[in-house]
Amino acid sequence: MTSVSDAPPAFNGRAIAAIYRFEMARTLRTPLQSVVSPVLSTSLYFVVFGAAIGSRMQEIDGIAYGAFIVPGLIMLTLLTQSIANASFAIYFPKFTGTIYELLSAPVAWWEVVLGYVGAAATKSVVLGLIILLTATFFVPLRIEHPFWMLLFLVLTAVTFSLFGVIIGIWADGFERLQVVPLLVVTPLAFLGGSFYSIDMLPPLWRTVALFNPVVYLISGFRWSFFGVADVGVGVSLGMTLAFLLVCIVATGWIFRTGYRLKN
Amino acid sequence: MPAMSPIISVSGLSKTYASGFQALKTVDLEIRQGEIFALLGPNGAGKTTLISIICGLVNPSTGTVKADGHDIVTDYRAARAKIGLVPQELTTDAFETVRATVSFSRGLFGKRKDPDLVERVLKDLSLWDKRDTQIRRLSGGMKRRVMIAKALAHEPRILFLDEPTAGVDVELRQDMWQLVRRLRESGVTIILTTHYIEEAEEMADRVGVISKGEIILVEDKTELMRKLGRKQLTLSLQAPLAALPESLAGYDLILAAGGDEIVFTYDTKAERTGITALLQALGEAGIRFRDLNTSQSSLEDIFVSLVRGRS
Numbered sequence: 001m002t003s004v005s006d007a008p009p010a011f012n013g014r015a016i017a018a019i020y021r022f023e024m025a026r027t028l029r030t031p032l033q034s035v036v037s038p039v040l041s042t043s044l045y046f047v048v049f050g051a052a053i054g055s056r057m058q059e060i061d062g063i064a065y066g067a068f069i070v071p072g073l074i075m076l077t078l079l080t081q082s083i084a085n086a087s088f089a090i091y092f093p094k095f096t097g098t099i100y101e102l103l104s105a106p107v108a109w110w111e112v113v114l115g116y117v118g119a120a121a122t123k124s125v126v127l128g129l130i131i132l133l134t135a136t137f138f139v140p141l142r143i144e145h146p147f148w149m150l151l152f153l154v155l156t157a158v159t160f161s162l163f164g165v166i167i168g169i170w171a172d173g174f175e176r177l178q179v180v181p182l183l184v185v186t187p188l189a190f191l192g193g194s195f196y197s198i199d200m201l202p203p204l205w206r207t208v209a210l211f212n213p214v215v216y217l218i219s220g221f222r223w224s225f226f227g228v229a230d231v232g233v234g235v236s237l238g239m240t241l242a243f244l245l246v247c248i249v250a251t252g253w254i255f256r257t258g259y260r261l262k263n
Numbered sequence: 264m265p266a267m268s269p270i271i272s273v274s275g276l277s278k279t280y281a282s283g284f285q286a287l288k289t290v291d292l293e294i295r296q297g298e299i300f301a302l303l304g305p306n307g308a309g310k311t312t313l314i315s316i317i318c319g320l321v322n323p324s325t326g327t328v329k330a331d332g333h334d335i336v337t338d339y340r341a342a343r344a345k346i347g348l349v350p351q352e353l354t355t356d357a358f359e360t361v362r363a364t365v366s367f368s369r370g371l372f373g374k375r376k377d378p379d380l381v382e383r384v385l386k387d388l389s390l391w392d393k394r395d396t397q398i399r400r401l402s403g404g405m406k407r408r409v410m411i412a413k414a415l416a417h418e419p420r421i422l423f424l425d426e427p428t429a430g431v432d433v434e435l436r437q438d439m440w441q442l443v444r445r446l447r448e449s450g451v452t453i454i455l456t457t458h459y460i461e462e463a464e465e466m467a468d469r470v471g472v473i474s475k476g477e478i479i480l481v482e483d484k485t486e487l488m489r490k491l492g493r494k495q496l497t498l499s500l501q502a503p504l505a506a507l508p509e510s511l512a513g514y515d516l517i518l519a520a521g522g523d524e525i526v527f528t529y530d531t532k533a534e535r536t537g538i539t540a541l542l543q544a545l546g547e548a549g550i551r552f553r554d555l556n557t558s559q560s561s562l563e564d565i566f567v568s569l570v571r572g573r574s
């Protein structure tokens with residue numbers, strides 16, 4: 001056989017690319033489920049909260065209610081889609097058994113994760129931008145800090161895709177795959193200020209809300225749009241990076257020990 | 264076969280699963296470069312466990328494995344780059360096309376895109392017509408061929424086939440053996456497991472028998488076949504014997520069927536089988552027989568007696 005080079009590269013970029021392309025192809029095969037349905041459900045939020053209820057709401061921090069909820073809605077989609085995409089992507093090969101190939105290939109765990117997280121995060125970011133575009137049809141929007149907006153978008157997508165990878169490895173059935181997003185992430189996202197400013201809460205609940213990590217994500221993201229925030233933008237960025245770090249460390253531990261991947 | 268450095272060396276390998284079950288006791292095994300090695304063993308013997316450890320799917324409990332000189336744990340990239348695996352279970356993607364999934368495998372192993380090579384592999388496996396078909400639309404036998412194509416996509420030097428012919432029809436089985444021979448000719452070392460002893464007999468250069476997590480025999484097939492050269496002569500006696508007379512002590516005899524039969528084991532390849540002398544000695548001892556027949560033990564018999572002997 002030809003071209004059998006002896007020393008394999010210390011970095012398997014082709015494997016990352018192969019996994020990334022595989023995952024992107026999977027999305028493009030199911031555009032209805034991947035793109036249309038999140039866009040549709042977000043549009044419904046705009047119609048219900050923005051137009052119907054929003055018209056009876058006063059402005060928050062000088063921002064029309066319809067516009068105020070846009071960053072929160074994008075975050076909501078970003079969180080749920082990143083987790084859903086990445087956890088499914090890693091769980092499915094485990095479920096069908098095709099993971100044997102990943103385990104037998106000359107790839108490091110972080111290369112595998114990079115492929116999956118890269119694809120899941122790409123999808124969420126694109127989706128977030130599509131929703132942003134959709135939103136401009138419903139409400140007038142301004143983005144004061146576009147760079148920070150993109151940074152928060154990408155950081156959040158990456159962080160929660162990693163979180164999704166962890167869930168996908170931990171899950172040993174479809175139920176477990178659903179349980180964390182449904183019972184933990186969605187409530188945290190709803191209570192994290194997607195539809196209100198936590199300053200509107202009574203003092204006690206405001207303190208409780210500060211334990212919700214999603215508050216920091218939404219607050220920072222909203223600041224990048226309107227320049228107003230519930231908490232300082234530095235704190236938001238710090239919390240996002242901290243959560244990213246926790247996810248990286250946890251993923252590293254999982255792969256090094258072979259937890260739930262190798263017997 | 265000339266002495267060559269082993270392409271795979273397994274030493275002191277054991278595996279205890281999380282359930283506490285010890286699937287491998289202490290396995291030491293060397294696979295020679297370029298050979299076809301057949302691993303035979305009953306269900307649950309540990310064949311898949313052994314292969315899974317070598318290929319990186321299962322963590323070993325103790326011991327080390329080197330593939331082409333590279334430790335499979337500390338130097339896993341180099342080791343795995345050499346190895347292709349076709350697992351026992353049919354596990355494929357569903358919605359990808361045949362060509363896409365084979366190209367994916369090549370990328371995963373860090374190899375440059377090579378459409379010509381993928382085409383060759385698919386043609387070798389009679390999958391070229393199905394190249395743009397989604398895998399879920401293929402028959403079981405075709406899916407197995409897809410798995411072989413995936414394993415070959417990165418041009419491995421060592422190929423593991425875990426029961427490649429289970430659930431495969433006669434024609435495909437023939438195709439597969441032809442492919443295996445071609446691969447061997449191109450220098451690929453092949454390790455396969457099978458329940459079909461004829462397959463090991465026909466294909467392998469060496470045969471290893473594993474039972475209850477232990478390798479109980481590794482032998483050149485020709486050597487094994489020489490052992491197979493042993494035949495048994497069964498003499499049905501006219502009158503049953505209580506014991507064999509002293510005068511026959513020099514022969515490899517067993518009194519069987521409650522004294523009705525004498526079984527003589529001899530080597531067909533030996534200079535003299537000793538049959539003439541035995542018959543003469545029997546006549547002198549006054550033992551008469553009414554019938555006789557000979558039988559040859561097969562690899563299967565040896566295999567069964569080896570495995571039984573352990574339990």
Ligand SMILES: Nc1ncnc2c1ncn2[C@@H]1O[C@H](COP(=O)(O)OP(=O)(O)OP(=O)(O)O)[C@@H](O)[C@H]1O
Nearest residue numbers: 263280282284286305306307308309310311312313
């Ligand atoms: N993940 C696991 N956890 C616990 N025990 C296991 C696991 N995988 C395999 N075993 C046990 O280890 C033993 C060896 O299994 P293995 O699959 O290696 O056998 P095998 O020789 O390949 O059998 P077969 O011919 O049926 O494929 C069996 O008793 C099996 O039940």
Ligand SMILES: [Mg+2]
Nearest residue numbers: 310311312351
């Ligand atoms: Mg097996």
